[in-house]
Amino acid sequence: MEYRKLGSTGYEVSTISFGAWAIGGSWGDVDDDESLRALHTAIDKGVNFIDTADVYGDGRSERLISQVLKDRSEDIVVATKAGRRLNPHVAEGYNRENLTAFIERSLKNLDVDALDIVQLHCPPTDVYYMPDVFRVLDDLKQQGKIKHYGVSVEKVEEAIKAIQYPGVETVQIIFNMFRQRPSEMFFDLAKQNDIGILARVPLSSGMLTGKMSRKTEFADDDHRKFNRHGESFDKGETFSGLDYNTGLDAVEEIKKLV
Structure with missing residues (x-):
């Protein structure tokens, strides 16, 4: 460390x-x-x-x-x-x-x-x-x-x-x-x-781990479901404010660079 x-x-x-x-x-x-x-x-x-x-x-x-x-x-x-x-x-x-x-x-x-x-x-x-x-x-x-x-x-x-x-x-x-x-x-x-x-x-609420997809489901008490667009607290917080599908597309592009 x-x-x-x-x-x-x-x-x-x-x-x-x-x-x-x-x-x-x-x-x-x-x-x-x-x-x-x-x-x-x-x-x-x-x-x-x-x-x-x-x-x-x-x-x-x-x-x-x-x-x-x-x-x-x-x-x-x-x-x-x-x-x-x-x-x-x-x-x-x-x-x-x-x-x-x-x-x-x-x-x-x-x-x-x-x-x-x-x-x-x-x-x-x-x-x-x-x-x-x-x-x-x-x-x-x-x-x-x-x-x-x-x-x-x-x-x-x-x-x-x-x-x-x-x-x-x-x-x-x-x-x-x-x-x-x-x-x-x-x-x-x-x-x-x-x-x-x-x-x-x-890690942008886990999106940058590369482990999420359009089929990923989040529990009702997970902010990645209930605050995706800033419904409950700051817009710009969950997924760094990025649209979920746009973020997934960006992650796929990042993978190509690795």
């Missing part, structure tokens, strides 16, 4: 991380025992970075991670997220009361005294123009509830705006063979500012 410095956080993290959305749910049937085995196997292979969120299974993902960490002696960095529990999911909801409550809940779920990294969870664009939101995160860091914070974004433009706040140390952004704008517009800027980059949706 290779390890890299994660921006200014001081963490040396594995280049391959464990994405813990699936173990919380929204990817079809989930078995907790299988999820725990997967986490242990990842750590056995050298993974020391886990990405989760308070909304994954309404805390289920965080609680499973907590179980595993109690059994391990390795130093594992856990990055969680906050904000998506808001209903409605509006910029005004990113206030001191709500953010503090979300952090307290994640502390309880993970059973830790301080969160390694907290990321705003793909908030509305307006949030990036609300300095008070980032002051709240600064205060939570000062209080010792979080060690570092960053953002998970939908758009490159949001990433560029976010790193203007000095407390932002990491940016999580969609980056894969279908979504290349970050490498063209943001990565150099991030490097200049010592910002850690966390690539998300690297």
